[in-house]
Amino acid sequence: MSFSDKLQNNILQNQSLLFVGLDPNPEMMPACYESEDVITGLWNWLQFIITETVDFVCAYKPTLGFYEALGVPGLELLHQTLAAVPKHIPIILDAKHSDLNTSTIFARTVFTQWQVDAITLSPYTGQDHVVPFLVYPDKAVFILCCTSNPGAETLQQYPTNESPLYLQVVKESKNWGTPEQLGLEVGTTNPEVLALIRAVAPERFIMARSIWAQDSKFKQILEAGLNTNGDGLLIPVPQDMLSSTNLSDEIQSLRSEINQVRTEIIRDASTCSVWLPDICFLNQHPQHDLILQLYDVGCIMFGSFVQASGAVFPYYIDLRKIISNPQVFNQVLSAYEKILKNLDFDRLAGIPYGSLPTATGLALRLQCPMIFPRKEVKAHGTRRVIEGNFHPGETVAVVDDILISGKSVMEGAEKLKSAGLNVNDIVVLIDHEQGVQEKLIKNGYRGHAVFTISEITNTLYQAGRINEEQFLAFVED
Numbered sequence: 001m002s003f004s005d006k007l008q009n010n011i012l013q014n015q016s017l018l019f020v021g022l023d024p025n026p027e028m029m030p031a032c033y034e035s036e037d038v039i040t041g042l043w044n045w046l047q048f049i050i051t052e053t054v055d056f057v058c059a060y061k062p063t064l065g066f067y068e069a070l071g072v073p074g075l076e077l078l079h080q081t082l083a084a085v086p087k088h089i090p091i092i093l094d095a096k097h098s099d100l101n102t103s104t105i106f107a108r109t110v111f112t113q114w115q116v117d118a119i120t121l122s123p124y125t126g127q128d129h130v131v132p133f134l135v136y137p138d139k140a141v142f143i144l145c146c147t148s149n150p151g152a153e154t155l156q157q158y159p160t161n162e163s164p165l166y167l168q169v170v171k172e173s174k175n176w177g178t179p180e181q182l183g184l185e186v187g188t189t190n191p192e193v194l195a196l197i198r199a200v201a202p203e204r205f206i207m208a209r210s211i212w213a214q215d216s217k218f219k220q221i222l223e224a225g226l227n228t229n230g231d232g233l234l235i236p237v238p239q240d241m242l243s244s245t246n247l248s249d250e251i252q253s254l255r256s257e258i259n260q261v262r263t264e265i266i267r268d269a270s271t272c273s274v275w276l277p278d279i280c281f282l283n284q285h286p287q288h289d290l291i292l293q294l295y296d297v298g299c300i301m302f303g304s305f306v307q308a309s310g311a312v313f314p315y316y317i318d319l320r321k322i323i324s325n326p327q328v329f330n331q332v333l334s335a336y337e338k339i340l341k342n343l344d345f346d347r348l349a350g351i352p353y354g355s356l357p358t359a360t361g362l363a364l365r366l367q368c369p370m371i372f373p374r375k376e377v378k379a380h381g382t383r384r385v386i387e388g389n390f391h392p393g394e395t396v397a398v399v400d401d402i403l404i405s406g407k408s409v410m411e412g413a414e415k416l417k418s419a420g421l422n423v424n425d426i427v428v429l430i431d432h433e434q435g436v437q438e439k440l441i442k443n444g445y446r447g448h449a450v451f452t453i454s455e456i457t458n459t460l461y462q463a464g465r466i467n468e469e470q471f472l473a474f475v476e477d
């Protein structure tokens with residue numbers, strides 16, 4: 001089961017957003033666990049913490065540094081601790097080891113050998129460092145955006161309070177992975193910081209840290225960090241609570257306090273007057289997750305965009321970005337593949353430039369030869385209109401990214417036909433609708449699309465990715 005599913009299940013089952021640090025810190029160990037052997041004492045304490053909290057938390061977070069500091073016995077203690085956590089509860093390993101040259105091997109160790117579900121990472125080595133962790137589709141990362149460390153302020157607030165670096169980290173890291181795989185770690189006692197981050201990342205899980213200052217504005221922190229569903233925020237159990245002999249009772253009362261705020265947020269959200277579009281909330285689109293991921297990696301943008309025809313649309317689709325996100329690219333290929341498997345053809349053709357990577361990926365997957373019609377014919381060399389080998393009389397399935405007017409794909413198909421090839425089927429990811437399919441039919445082609453633009457906007461609106469204004473701009477277009 002994926003990290004995201006495990007987390008959601010536990011939040012529901014235990015009705016809790018609380019997570020507990022499993023940190024063998026000898027300085028914090030209660031006196032009653034002291035023994036000749038510090039490891040034994042720490043182990044007894046950790047077992048007590050797990051037993052007392054297991055029904056009231058959504059995740060555990062061991063900090064690797066505390067185990068490493070205990071040497072080899074410390075690493076053995078880590079394995080014992082990981083094994084003591086019931087399998088259905090996700091483990092987030094706090095291990096901000098951000099060295100590019102170790103990330104691949106470290107990701108393999110923590111995810112396949114130690115079997116943790118998620119890990120915290122520092123952002124400074126950039127996406128290159130994070131990708132080796134994201135290639136494990138069932139695992140997740142939490143990117144450190146902000147800490148409450150006073151000494152970090154000059155960096156985090158740089159260059160201005162209006163546009164601080166920590167918000168840039170949030171914006172940038174959102175492009176690295178989907179909400180299911182990439183969350184944010186935010187250490188702050190300031191609700192305003194949390195509110196700014198939540199506004200930029202409404203769809204992300206935020207793991208709050210260091211919120212328990214002496215004069216903690218706990219309620220304001222919850223209100224700032226929770227999303228509009230009263231969810232999306234992981235809240236740490238205060239460290240001193242873990243030394244209490246009444247741990248189970250104390251954690252339950254903290255959970256109730258949090259759930260009270262969550263209920264208020266949900267109640268407030270449901271009483272405001274919302275215009276309900278004509279969409280069914282029960283029938284999720286079969287490609288629901290893919291649509292959200294395409295949006296989250298920046299392939300689907302809402303705004304005012306001029307098209308090649310001069311028309312202004314309330315959205316722009318840039319599928320060229322997919323190639324930089326291997327896991328999304330893979331899913332896109334699978335979606336095309338499902339359609340192509342039911343069609344008859346000898347060769348695949350991609351329309352340059354945007355669809356060449358997709359056609360190449362599909363040709364490899366389907367073990368089918370590929371060709372492509374050139375966009376512009378070279379004035380030198382072979383002067384070929386079509387690249388790749390083919391035999392006149394063969395049938396070609398044409399692959400493109402999006403159908404707006406159908407002009408570019410039909411121009412490509414005509415070049416193939418003028419070389420003696422047959423083109424019956426055109427397969428795209430997105431159909432803009434508004435009569436383009438009928439236009440294809442009139443010209444002798446069958447059009448197939450993974451999803452239509454209205455399926456995309458409905459899904460994004462239902463999932464809260466776009467607001468009512470953006471949704472209406474599309475509906476009214």
Ligand SMILES: O=c1ccn([C@@H]2O[C@H](COP(=O)(O)O)[C@@H](O)[C@H]2O)c(=O)[nH]1
Pocket residue numbers: 307308315316317318319354400401402403404405406407408409
């Ligand atoms: O949101 C958009 C709109 C268009 N494109 C590019 O245009 C062609 C499709 O336009 P036609 O009018 O059907 O020729 C598509 O292949 C893209 O290259 C886009 O990327 N995003």
